[in-house]
Amino acid sequence: MKVNYSYLHQQFNDIDKHLNDIRLLVKSTEFTFGKYVNKFENEFSKFLNIKHTIGMNNGTDALILSLKSLNIKKEDEVITVCNTFxxxxxxxxxxGAKPVFVDSDERYQMNVENIENKxxxxxxxxxxxxWGGSPCDIIKIQxxxxxxxxxxxxxxxxxxxxEVNNKKCGTFGIVNxxxxxxLKPLHVWGDGGAIATNNTKINNFIRTYQNHGMRNRDNIEFWGINNRLQPFQAIIASRVLKKVNNYIKQRNEVAKLFDKYLSELDGYIKVPERPKEYKEAYQLYIISVKNRNRLIKYLHSNNIECKIHYPIPLHLQKPGMKLGYKKGDFPIAERQAKEIITLPCHQYLNKNQIFYTIEKIINFYKK
Ligand SMILES: Cc1ncc(COP(=O)(O)O)c(C=O)c1O
Structure with a gap:
């Protein structure tokens, strides 16, 4: 048996309907912006229950433009967590701003207790x-x-x-x-991203900035760049968005079984707390384990693909150390980096694969 980490072969094994829509796009020649991007933006705004959604070319640029829209620049500091991507x-x-790190908590999320003194x-x-599609304590951070x-x-x-208290993650901040x-719960055929905000001024700025600062074809408002969502990716995004709640439900079912059986391996495995007001998207199913590296070898030898997200926290990466951080600064994240493992947890795993994974992990510790 094989338990695959990536599900993309299965996800897109029926592409004819997608291709039909893409044929229509080619006929329309609306290769920048246009109705497919508008459609996705409206659908995503509805899904999130937020006023504005702006399609972007990827998540990284979505973060950069979010920061830019708030005029965050050189000499400014931005606090974030040391165990993120x-x-x-x-x-x-x-x-041009300076990142200021805080430690993680026992749920692998931003440690709220550490923020105030930063x-x-x-x-x-x-x-x-x-992190990993699991809500951080956004209410306290807010x-x-x-x-x-x-x-x-x-x-x-x-x-x-x-979600947190039935409100979607990505709708608590001023810009998100x-x-x-x-490999994200909502995904396209390559790169794609989005920004969500209730703030119309921010929405207008980002829409202009992501399109060269253009007010119209012949006039620019300010210098901008191009980070537009490709219309063919908007077509895929609209199709996947329809199913995303279902995918998350299925991932939750897989995670529930892992949680139930693996938490019985007390002393070997630590499953994070799952507060009931949080709905997790399980982009990553992360737990802490004893003898992590040996377990990974064993699982790989049994055709179970698993990963580590990530073995080195950001403050101990080369550019993190250059910021002045050192070993021992964030003991929780540093301990977790040695203990964490990410198991396959997606909508295409069947019961046999789930129980095979559980059985192999139990065998490893009981041997
Ligand atoms: C927490 C986090 N932030 C940002 C990104 C960047 O997204 P993208 O790969 O679309 O640029 C990712 C995706 O890997 C992520 O996991």
């Missing part, structure tokens, strides 16, 4: 990451932002469909970024 921090650096006069924003009058940006790149990379 490189792009969260890359975006802060790309606008806020300085230079702090302009917090980028709250819903309160801190209000208290200190700093902006809240959500990095909801991996978290389309995740999503990725539609192939």
């Amino acid at each position: 490189y792009a969260t921090v890359g975006a802060i650096v790309a606008v 806020i300085s006069k230079k702090t302009k924003a917090i980028i709250a990451v819903h 309160k801190l932002c209000k208290k200190y009058k700093i902006y809240l940006i959500e990095d909801a790149c991996p978290a389309t469909g995740a 970024a999503f990725s539609m990379h192939p």
